[in-house]
Amino acid sequence: MSMKAYASKAFRLAVATVSLLLSQVAAFDGTRYDNVVVYWGQNSHGAADSSDTADYQKTLSYYCQDDAIDVIPVAFITTFFGTGGMPVLNLANTCNPTDNATFPGTDLANCQSLASDIEYCQSKGKLVTLSLGGAGGGVGFSDDNQAQTFADTIWNLFLGGSNSTRPFGTAVLDGVDLDIEGGSSTGYAAFVNQIQAHASGASKKYYVTAAPQCPYPDSSLGAVLNAASFDAVYVQFYNNVCGLQNYDTVNDWDFGLWDYWAHNVSPNTDVKIYLGAPASDTAAGRGYVNISTLESIAATQRNSFPSFGGVMLWDASQAYANDRYDLAIKNALTSDGGTGFTYPACSAPAYVSGTGYSGGTQVTYQGYIWQAKYWSSATPGATLSSDADWIAVTACSGSSSATTSSTSASHSSTSTSTAPTSTATSGSCAGVSTWSSSTAYTGGSQVTYNGDLWTAQWWTEGDTPGGSAGVWSDNGSCSSSKRVRSRFFRF
Structure with missing residues (x-):
């Protein structure tokens, strides 16, 4: 072997060794608390602001050049059974069945140009999965058999199977994500189980995730989450009353219910729950919070619930246009600690x-x-x-x-109570407002009425203290020192 050939071989071996070490170091770890999931494929920022073409969605590899993002669900398969019985893949300005070529006899876009992007992102230790559904589209199954057949199709087109029709060419995605926001739950558990049956003998791990709305249980996926095993659940804490905008209202914020589900109901008790957030104020109808607020909320959830896995953002184009919202939350999560829970x-x-x-x-x-x-x-x-x-x-x-x-x-x-016009100023009633028939009171609220101190036992409006409704508990005369029973909480 010549010196030149030897040097060339040594170089290739060194490159391969370094690449292997890097892949081992950067490999995705689903047990961590600081992972960031960012959806890609719908050009959300471009849809919200068509004049800002500079911030339109870029090609997939553009978002994989640093360590901010750990998982990228490619969104979406918008129709399960399109022309020729094949699914429909729509990736907005990147690849879609209107502007791009489709496979013969189908509406399935040929997006094989994305193969190198997908493989590049995977080489950086990131997961690239396929998200099914979205807010619209034709999704759903008539029965379990149809769902299992569709799982076979997805496995062969996008995952570890084989088919002459591969929308992403040689690229093999890392799993599937269910973003089902309407319709019946029929068949989805069978779909998940069939995907996992295929994956059980594969040479690498395939992930199954879901993105339910935050009200628990989710109207579309609730029964599915209880019946099938998921690796992670990206809960959408936006566009609902339980969204991030109401975090400071304990009665609305329900991350804890999802954690309880993870450890007491889910077939996979190691499932991770992600805090789903809009990546800018135009990414959702409501629920967006500034980055410092999101950092604070995420830190609290990370230290309160062991199932916390990180933050999910919608979507990549919005995050990049919003001063790298993704990078900011990644840095904050890393600072909070990626491992260990007390x-x-x-x-x-x-x-x-x-x-x-x-x-x-x-x-x-x-x-x-x-x-x-x-x-x-x-x-x-x-x-x-x-x-x-x-x-x-x-x-x-x-x-x-x-x-x-x-x-x-x-x-x-x-509290829904409003301040009445007068308050008591003596004895145990000092600072307590007089009862008003037009004010709504929550359980534990206190008022004065006819010289006595009264405490509401539950929510009430218009029910007179001492009346037949029995809502109010009489704590005695305002001139007495009788204490309110400790089990009542003062708002």
Whole structure:
């Protein structure tokens, strides 16, 4: 072998060795708490601001040049069964069935030019998956058999199978994501199970994720999440009352319910829950918060719930146009720590069965601190729903050492009471407003009426203290020093 040939071979070997080491170091780790998922494919910023062509969606590899993004769901397969029985892939300005060539007899766009982009992103240690659905489109199954057949199609077109029709050419995606926002849940569990059956004998891991709306349970995917095993769930905390815009309202914010689901209901108890957020104020109808607010919320959830996996953003074009929103949240998550979880102490008193608790009261039950939304005698978590009486404030560990029966919330509750025109100024009623028939009061609110101090046991409006409704508890004369029962929470 000549010296030149030897040097060339040595160089190739060195490059291969370095590439292998880099891939090992940068490989995606789904157990971490600082992963960032960013959807790509819909040119969301361009759709919101068509005049800003400079910030239109770029090719996929453009978003893989640094370590900000860990997972990129390519969005979307908008129709499951199009012309010729094949799915329809629409990637907006990058590749779509109108502007690009389609495979003969189908509306499936030929996007094979993206193969090198996908492989480049994967070489950087990122997952590139295929997202099905979106806010519109023709998705859904008539039965499990149809769903399993569709899973076979997706496996052969995009994942580890083989087919003469491969929209991304030689590129092999890393899994599938269900962003199903309407229709029946029929067949989706069978679809997931069939994908996983194919993947069970594969040479690499394939991931299955979902992107439900934040109200629990999700109307489209709730039953599916309970029936099939998912690696991660990217909960959309936007465009709903449980969105980021209402984080400071304990009764609305329900990340804790999703964590409870992860550890007590999900077939995969190691499933990770991601905090889904709009990447700019034009990325969603409501739910966008500035980066400092998102950083603070993410840090709190990361330190409160062991299922927290990181942040999901919609979408790449919006994040880049918004001063690299993706990079900012990645840096914050990394600073918070990518590994390790310490359970907060169970500082609230233990729940006592058969006891009635006023709104705002916190109790410890089954490894969580729960807060009553309003007066309730129900068991926390017995009905797992965003509409139930209790909300999970934080996971916790250890026996409660608290002696009082109510504690303050970890973030503020919103009261619907308004300030009446006069207040009492003496005795135990000092600073307490007089009752008003036109004011709405939450459980635990206090008023004065006919010289006595009264406490609402649950939400009320127009019910006179001492009246037949029985809403108000009489705490005695304003001139007395009688104390309010400790189980009532003062708003």
